[in-house]
Amino acid sequence: MKLRWQGRWGLALVVVVTAVALIWQSSRPAAAQGGAWSQPRLVFETDGTINFPTVVTDPFGQVHAFWVVLPSEADPGPNQLYYTRLDRPDWKPVDIFVSNESFTELAGIANTQRIALFWHGDTYTWAGVSPSASAQDWQPPTALHDALPGAGLALAPDGAVWMAYAVPSIQAMYVRRLDPASAQWEDPHWVANVTRVQRVPNAVRVAVGADNSLHVVWAEYQAPDGWPPLGLYYTNSTDQGLTWLPPQQAADTGFNQPNVATGPNAQVYLTWVGMVGVGGKYFQESGDAGRTWGRVEQISLSETLGGSEGAPHILVDAVGDLHVVYAQSKCVWYTSRQGGSWTWPLCISANVPGEISNIESPSMALGLGNQLHVFFWFNKKQLWYTSRTLTIEGQAPLPIPTPTADPARLAPTPTRSPTATPTVIPVYEFDRRAPPPPKGWQQSGATGLVFGMVPVLILLVAMVQVQRMRRRH
Structure with a gap:
């Protein structure tokens, strides 16, 4: 009897040691995902409505944000364009730098020479690499082309800025390059026409590969109403947009x-x-510059919830891992892909105080290769910001050159600076009622423990069986 109890205690010790090892192993992927997101910070609030929050970073470690405000829903009037810059730890005072125009979806970019902002897809303004938060540092708007809203921007390895946009008069997509040496826009290059008649293109986006190849994607909608969406299309060029x-x-x-x-x-x-009634957020990868494509992956918690709440922002960090933010079900979600597996989505807006009626249109930028910066609007009345530094080596910021002061061309309109609302550090948890993650996602610590206990139980049953066989003999 004594030996039998000793054997049982030995079995228990094996189980405990194995379980501890499995718990430690299952916690390693979560720890490797990097630091936590910062406490969400209130940047701006208004009695009107906020649209098109856009955040960009420059090689000097600065973070710049833009957004549009409609002053009053009852009396729309002209909407207003706002700008601010992050100077750690606080944001500089907010300014309107252009007003009395009709602003639609914004697109911004920053390189070593300038910060550029587009709206309508045809109007462009810029400032030097180190602007203060003042309208006086921005150039007057310049019309580029008769284009639809929703132009896309991308930086090339050589420092050039590429713009992709749609021309409504001929239902075609074009690209145009801002030369970094001459600081002049080159002639446009035709990309494609809509794939069928009675369609209108919009939401044109562009990316530039490491080999300077161009990759363009767009959506097509039913004409003349511009709804519903009828499909997404992709093409690329390896000769600077000529073919x-x-x-x-x-x-x-x-x-x-x-x-x-x-x-x-x-x-x-x-x-x-997917639009309302279709739902879901989706991802697809090509490993050979767009010639062939892998399977479509669902990256949202549900394939049916959500609608057109803003395009998912996808960024690639300094080591090649992917980072995505998107809005769904009154929350801004973040997920990343490391080693071919997607992490469980995290609600990074969970600690924003107040009753949520809607959260949409998150914008994310990657600074210095390892700093994620996210803006999103809350109920269209408040603009919030959160950030995260990844546990990978980033890039050293370039020294900021002394800018050449330009004559004041636009008088800034003073606005009230918002006061941040103090809140408790968030503890993010998932709704246990949510559906399980799609295949290919990383296991959480609890899930790893459950699956990790399976071999322990098998081992325990095997050892008990061995004990029984010994007693029989």
């Missing part, structure tokens, strides 16, 4: 709001969303 492959269909009717990014080699990544 293009025939468009490939990435998604069918009911899907819109695409985005595109490129990896360090020949990877091309697409993301998009």
Whole structure:
């Protein structure tokens, strides 16, 4: 009897040691995902409505944000364009730098020479690399082309800025390059026409590969109403936009709001969303510069919830891992892909105080290769910001050159600076009622423990069986 109890205690010790090892192993992927997101911070609030929050970073470690405000829903009037810059730890005072125009979806970019902002897809303004938060540092708007809203921007390895946009008069997509040496826009290059008659293109997005190849994706909608979405299309060019492959269909009717990014080699990544009634957020990858594509992956918690709440933003960090933010079900979600597996989505807006009626249109930028910066609006009345530093080595910021002061051309309109609302540090938890993650996602610590206990139980049963066989003999 004594030996039998000793054997049982030995079995218990084996089980405990194995379980501890499995718990430690299952916690390692979560720890490797990097630091936590910062406490969400209130940047701006208004009695009107906020639209099109856009955040960009420059090589000097600065973070710049833009957004549009409609002062009053009852009396719309002209909407207003706002700008601010992050100077750690606080944001500089907010300013209107252009007003009395009709602003639609914004697109911004920053390189070593300038910060550029587009709206309508045809209007462009810029400032030097180190602007203060003042209208006086921005150039007057310049009309570029008769284009639809929703132009896309991308930086090339040589420092050039590429713009992709749609021309409504001929239902075609074009690209145009801002030369970094001359600081002049080159002539446009035709990309493609809409794939069928009675369609209008919009939401044109562009990315530039490490080999300077161009990758363009867009959505097509039913004419003349511009709804519903009828499909997403992709094409690319390897000769600076002179020639293009025939468009490939990435998604069918009911899907819109695409985005595109490129990896360090020949990877091309697409993301998009399903409209209301279709739902879901989706991802697809090409490993050979867009010639062939892998399977479509669902990256949202549900394939049916959500709608056209803003294009998922996809970024590639300094080591080639992917980072995506998107809005769904009154929350801004973040997920990343490391080693081929997607992490469980995290609600990074969970600690924003107040009753939520809607959260949409998140914008994310990657600074210095390892700093994620996210903006999103809350109920269209407040603009919030959160950030995260990844546990990978980033890039050292370039020294900021002394800017040449330009004559004041626009008088800034003073606005009240918002006061941040103090809140408790968030503890993020998932709704246990939510559906399980799609295949290919990383296991959480609890899930790893459950699956990790299976071999322990098998081992325990085997050892008990061995004990029984010994007693029989």
